[in-house]
Amino acid sequence: MKKNVLIIGAGGVAQVVAHKCAQHNDILGDLHIASRTRAKCDAIIASVHEKGAMKVQGTFEAHAVDAMDTAAVADLIRKTGAQIVINVGSSFVNMTVLAACIETGAAYMDTAIHEDPEKICEAPPWYGNYEWKRRAACKAAGVTAILGVGFDPGVVNAYARLAEDEFLDTIESIDIVDINAGSHGRWFATNFDPEINFREFTGTVYSWQQGAWQSNTMFEVGKEWDLPVVGKQKAYMTGHDEVHSLSARYSQADVRFWMGFGDHYINVFTVLKNLGLLSEQPVKTAEGQEVIPLKVVKAVLPDPASLAPDYEGKTCIGDVIKGTKNGKPAEVFIYNVADHKEAYEEVGSQGISYTAGVPPVAAALLIAKGVWDVGTMVNVEELPPRPFLELLGEMGLPSRVIDPTGADRAI
Amino acid sequence: MKKNVLIIGAGGVAQVVAHKCAQHNDILGDLHIASRTRAKCDAIIASVHEKGAMKVQGTFEAHAVDAMDTAAVADLIRKTGAQIVINVGSSFVNMTVLAACIETGAAYMDTAIHEDPEKICEAPPWYGNYEWKRRAACKAAGVTAILGVGFDPGVVNAYARLAEDEFLDTIESIDIVDINAGSHGRWFATNFDPEINFREFTGTVYSWQQGAWQSNTMFEVGKEWDLPVVGKQKAYMTGHDEVHSLSARYSQADVRFWMGFGDHYINVFTVLKNLGLLSEQPVKTAEGQEVIPLKVVKAVLPDPASLAPDYEGKTCIGDVIKGTKNGKPAEVFIYNVADHKEAYEEVGSQGISYTAGVPPVAAALLIAKGVWDVGTMVNVEELPPRPFLELLGEMGLPSRVIDPTGADRAI
Structure with a gap:
């Protein structure tokens, strides 16, 4: 208390x-x-x-x-x-x-x-x-x-535990799928701090599969998911926090995280990454100023909080969990659908x-x-x-x- | 002397x-x-x-x-x-x-x-x-x-004068076409100082047509040209120095400049421009550092001089000049073809x-x-x-x- x-x-x-x-x-x-x-x-x-x-x-x-x-x-x-x-x-x-x-x-x-x-x-x-x-x-x-x-992490971890507690006898795979089918109307923006957002995607993509850590690169593994409300959406295997704890409790299962990205996001990300503009290592300008490129990218992008008034559409985030029930293969999808406009009306975000x-x-x-x-x-x-x-x-x-x-x- | x-x-x-x-x-x-x-x-x-x-x-x-x-x-x-x-x-x-x-x-x-x-x-x-x-x-x-x-400017201005002196009685249009069909093998690079290169393309595209300055935006007007050696190439109407002097001497003619761009260049340019990373106006990072985004882009891009050793292929730059000769429509194309590798071997550029x-x-x-x-x-x-x-x-x-x-x- x-x-x-x-x-x-x-x-x-x-x-x-x-x-x-x-x-x-x-x-x-x-x-x-x-x-x-x-x-x-x-x-x-x-x-x-x-x-x-x-x-x-x-x-x-x-x-x-x-x-x-x-x-x-x-x-x-x-x-x-x-x-x-x-x-x-x-x-x-x-x-x-x-x-x-x-x-x-x-x-x-x-x-x-x-x-x-x-x-x-x-x-x-x-x-x-x-x-x-x-x-x-x-x-x-x-x-x-x-x-x-x-x-995610958080509610999706509870979804995995709910499947364990109530729906399945054994768990063989946990695929967390995060789709934002909303639109902010800007040419490009990240939904949260660009520095953290991009840092998530510039490194190695870790997943837990076949009892071991597997490494991929961003946008290397893509898959179309068909989800309630938001429909068919392309998502890519991404490194994400919850994979690193769920793999401890569910070490026998494959644990993967998938995030939805449109072609436009991928293109902008690819350009910035390949040019070196997502680097957190300082570069020196011709004038001798030391600058961290990623911090400049953050400075030119819209403040994520500023997107709220115009944001429309829905998100769908959930866990596809496969395993067995009473000795037979079984699958559940536990999920939430949230609405950008309703969120803004209630709390201004x-x-x-x-x-x-x-x-x-x-x-x-x-x-x-x-x-x-x-x-x-x-x-x-x-x-x-x-x-x-x-x-x-x-x-x-x-x-x-x-x-x-x-x-x-x-x- | x-x-x-x-x-x-x-x-x-x-x-x-x-x-x-x-x-x-x-x-x-x-x-x-x-x-x-x-x-x-x-x-x-x-x-x-x-x-x-x-x-x-x-x-x-x-x-x-x-x-x-x-x-x-x-x-x-x-x-x-x-x-x-x-x-x-x-x-x-x-x-x-x-x-x-x-x-x-x-x-x-x-x-x-x-x-x-x-x-x-x-x-x-x-x-x-x-x-x-x-x-x-x-x-x-x-x-x-x-x-x-x-x-360009320079030799292409002399080409216009050569057409006036030797090939045509009247000049009705001068289209300067600049195609670099070479390849530097990098993911992206500008061929000269990125700061100057991008500044050329972020402003209004001025051309002299029908006796007056006309305004367009970059990549708004494109045209495929079929040129000697380099073949069919897409080029875009671009603001360029020589248009601003040739239009004085040849005020009766349309004077336009066209520069060849591949889809990849256009995509990178568009991403950087739309994000605000080509701006020469300072932005402030979250840490309070004042930075000019364009100077950071310059800092992360390859030094144009460093491209020389691996550069292969040819450039074709010339003037398509239309007018009349002996009262009949006539056209000339005066041009140069240069080779990246030969240039490097001779002068290291x-x-x-x-x-x-x-x-x-x-x-x-x-x-x-x-x-x-x-x-x-x-x-x-x-x-x-x-x-x-x-x-x-x-x-x-x-x-x-x-x-x-x-x-x-x-x-």
């Missing part, structure tokens, strides 16, 4: 987290949001009040913090009395924020694996490079740390931010209620999925399943 | 100019080369000696100079005793180098219109914005200034640099001999073309004509 929430970060996902926390502040208590630039936090709080999102009268305060500074984050946790920290800042700050939680006893959540700004795509399993090294420290301190509790931002608030509520306050470090598939998925349904992200009989129904 | 040459610039074209000057140093006298970075000049002189290019024993010295500083350039002209300045530095330095020539009495040549780093594609005619404003000053000082005496760098040396020889030492500012079409074109033929750039009878022969 914990309360009072500190949100780290002030981007598009943080905006959703803030609105959803406000909608449940009767349970969550005081709310705080902190980022390097306080003005961004102020703007998010203003949008919360504009929508009248606070369920009951209460505190929502903005703070400036350097989240790379553990002591500063720990001080802020103590000052605010936050017992729950939702880290939706850049993936570069995971380890410092986690350290501050271990120091103060606050529960920790994030939505992506820690990244080192200097490196791209480290050795699998990625979690083993950073977060999992603090597992014993969390356990010793009794700190609840729920890793990767956005949509597009659907990609919405699907990433609602789950950590659901997790915070489960921690507040004691259901998920496990006092150790876990990935989402290690937790009971039903309370989480049912709460998400109430909060705007309903899950459905095409069960082994082929029936498409609410979970 | 003048002698002693100062070359300004140390890029791929300067390399060709240096080799060609060396091959004619019996007439040209002492040779000097200056750029911001003296080491680049040293490297060029070393390559001249490596090829044994100096026709007779003589001086070839390197200097460091800031070509944006008129006084520094004038000092260098006086110190070296140069009576001929070949400016093949960046187009940003034309006006300061020209001022130094007017001050010292040295003859001036360049191969492109002056550009202001802050602006792209100014009002037509472009020459009217800068160079032509100094025409009276050149005349008063008796200074020979030959503007735009590379290949690729064909694009070769075709741009040989003409100003031919012009320098004509000034040295008094043939073109006109004591005022001119564009190439104002000078007798035959001595120039014949000399170029001896120097490695032979011209041919498909005459009104359809015969393809040396000019």
Whole structure:
């Protein structure tokens, strides 16, 4: 049983987290949001009040913090009395924020694996490079740390566990498919921080198949999927966080991640990558200025948060899980369909931010209620999925399943 | 009658100019080369000696100079005793180098219109914005200034004049077609300074048609041409320097410039332009660093000079000129075909640099001999073309004509 929430970060996902926390502040208590630039936090709080999102009268305060500074984050946790920290800042700050939680006893959540700004795509399993090294420290301190509790990773991990718990006896493959069939109307934009977005796709594509890590390059393996609502969509095997934890629990199964890309995205990505403009290594201009090309690409692209007002269409993200039931081959597809426009109307963000931002608030509520306050470090598939998925349904992200009989129904 | 040459610039074209000057140093006298970075000049002189290019024993010295500083350039002209300045530095330095020539009495040549780093594609005619404003000053000082005496502009202007002098009674249209059918083997590269290359294509495409300036956008107007040696090639109407002078002398004619582009070039250009990466206006990164995107693109692209060793294939550049002869419609195509590999073997540069760098040396020889030492500012079409074109033929750039009878022969 914990309360009072500190949100780290002030981007598009943080905006959703803030609105959803406000909608449940009767349970969550005081709310705080902190980022390097306080003005961004102020703007998010203003949008919360504009929508009248606070369920009951209460505190929502903005703070400036350097989240790379553990002591500063720990001080802020103590000052605010936050017992729950939702880290939706850049993936570069995971380890410092986690350290501050271990120091103060606050529960920790994030939505992506820690990244080192200097490196791209480290050795699998990625979690083993950073977060999992603090597992014993969390356990010793009794700190609840729920890793990767956005949509993917996060909800899709719970889908795998739901299949294990309720639909299948054995699991032979988990294919996570992420399709954004929406349109933002811009010539080109990324749906979240371009720096993180492109970094996902410039390295090796790791998948877990036949009991071992397999390596491919981006856009090397493509497959058309036929999904509810969004229809036939081409997706490509991509490196992604959840593959690196699901492969531990489901080591006997093939675990792959597939992301939908249109030809236009692939073309722009290919041009930028082949020219060297996605590099995180500095180059020197003729005038002698040292510049990191990827940061310049980020600077010229639209701010992902700015896409929300015009975003239309739907996303479909889910798990195709194959295995056996009663000794016979069986398959389920557990999924969510979200709508960009509905997300914007409710919380002022597009659907990609919405699907990433609602789950950590659901997790915070489960921690507040004691259901998920496990006092150790876990990935989402290690937790009971039903309370989480049912709460998400109430909060705007309903899950459905095409069960082994082929029936498409609410979970 | 003048002698002693100062070359300004140390890029791929300067390399060709240096080799060609060396091959004619019996007439040209002492040779000097200056750029911001003296080491680049040293490297060029070393390559001249490596090829044994100096026709007779003589001086070839390197200097460091800031070509944006008129006084520094004038000092260098006086110190070296140069009576001929070949400016093949960046187009940003034309006006300061020209001022130094007017001050010292040295003859001036360049191969492109002056550009202001802050602006792209100014009002037509472009020459009217800068160079032509100094025409009276050149005349008063008796200074020979030959503007735009590379290949295009330059040789193609002489082709128009040759058609006027020898093939046609009236001229109704001049279409300059520039095809590079060579291959450098890189994924993407520009053939000359990317900053200048892209700036040519990001602004309005000006052409002179029906007695007035017409505006189009880049890649809006395309046409397939069937040319000698290189065959059928798609080219696009492009803004280019020579249109802005030829339209003055041939104001009754349509004057257009066409440049060949493959689909791959167009795709890369379109991606970079639409993302804002070709902008010369600074952007600010998330970290607060001010950066000019175009300079970063330049930094990641291959140095055009580095393409030379692997460059294969041919260029074809010429003028399709239509009009009348003896009252009947008549047409000529006057052109040159150059070979990348031959250029590299002779002077260590690729064909694009070769075709741009040989003409100003031919012009320098004509000034040295008094043939073109006109004591005022001119564009190439104002000078007798035959001595120039014949000399170029001896120097490695032979011209041919498909005459009104359809015969393809040396000019």
